[in-house]
Amino acid sequence: MSEVAQPTKPEMPLLVIRPSKGWSALNLRDLWVYRELIYFLTWRDIKVRYKQAVLGIAWAILQPLLTMVIFSVILGKLLGVPTEKDIPYPVFSFVALLPWQLFANALQKSSTSLVGNANLLTKIYFPRLVIPLSAVAAGLVDFMISFVVLFGLMWYYHIQLTWNILWLPLLILLALLTALSIGLWLSALNVQYRDVQQMIPFIIQAWFYASPVVYSAGIIPSAKWQLVYALNPMAGVIQGFRWALLGTQPPTAALAVSSAVVLVLLVTGVYFFKRMERTFADIV
Structure with a gap:
């Protein structure tokens, strides 16, 4: 008598969830694996x-x-606030407002993103970095649309573009990384301490006045204090935008200091976030 072959069960994909310990647990490659989820959350x-x-x-x-x-x-x-190179104040301020609003919106959304997506955190596994990362990326759409107005202003005031504009993608990336690095700290803290959520608008408002959005960084006369001022990463970003689009003084030292600060904030922010993420589902 011939034996009847039993149907074999299809093999299920194996997912290994490792404990978050040290730098080896960062496993940033997961972000690429879950890139479609990043796109979905960003579009949502x-x-x-x-x-x-x-x-x-x-x-x-x-x-x-x-x-x-x-x-x-x-x-x-x-009030007659002075600008650089006698640039008309409307375009001088608008060039700074674009990266500032990109940063401010990304910081606000990413800082509250974990609490706002509590239902996802408690139901399925995915790299938790996906949530603040998608919140930061969502602001790019508004930023690109606002550029239409900027080019209209530059045409109206007869301001010519130069090859410096090729640096703009790196400056945009620096603004986004600044928001992400601070957002990782605040979003992780906000899960455990909801007071953080109440502090975020004040932090953004204070940061606005500490950044050269409505005034020129040239009002700081001392070169030493200029470097101290560049510890604010958005100071370097905004000066970089004005240089790339309006041809102001190149902020080489400020950008170097700001980039170094962002790198430190990002590395420590990712590490802190990964250490805290094991508690997110239990607390949120």
Whole structure:
């Protein structure tokens, strides 16, 4: 009598979840494996932001534009805040507002991203770095749309672009990494201490006035204090944007200091985040 062959069960993929210990547990390659999840969460954040908004994505243009108009009237006209190379104040401030709002929005979203995605944290496994990373990436859409207004302003004021604009992608990356590095610290702390969430708007507001958005970094006369000022990473980013787009003084030293600070913040932020992530699902 012939034997009836039993159907074999298909092999299930094996997923090994390692404990988070030391630098060997970072396993950043998982981010590439879960790149589709990053794309999905990023696109979801973009759609939710403008859901049921009458003007929709037009707010990406109106927000920096209206802010620029207010600053131009109060600071440019009434107070006469000086710019560099006699650049018209509207375009001088708008060039700084673009990276600032990219940074501020990314920092705010990433800092509260873990608590806002608590349902995902408690249901399935995926690299937790995906959540703040997608929150940071979502701000790029608003940033790109706002660039249309910037080019319109530069055309209106007859400002010519130079080859310095080729440095812009690196400056954008530096702004995003600044937001991500701080966001990793704050998002991990916010899971355990919800007071952090209440502090974030104040932190962003104070950081705004500490950055050369509505004024020129040239008001700091001493070269020594210029380097101290560059410990604020956004100071180097904003000066870099003005150099790349408006042809102001190249901020070589400021960018070097700011880049070093961002590197330290990013490395320590990722390490701290990975150490804390084992507790996220239990606390959130």
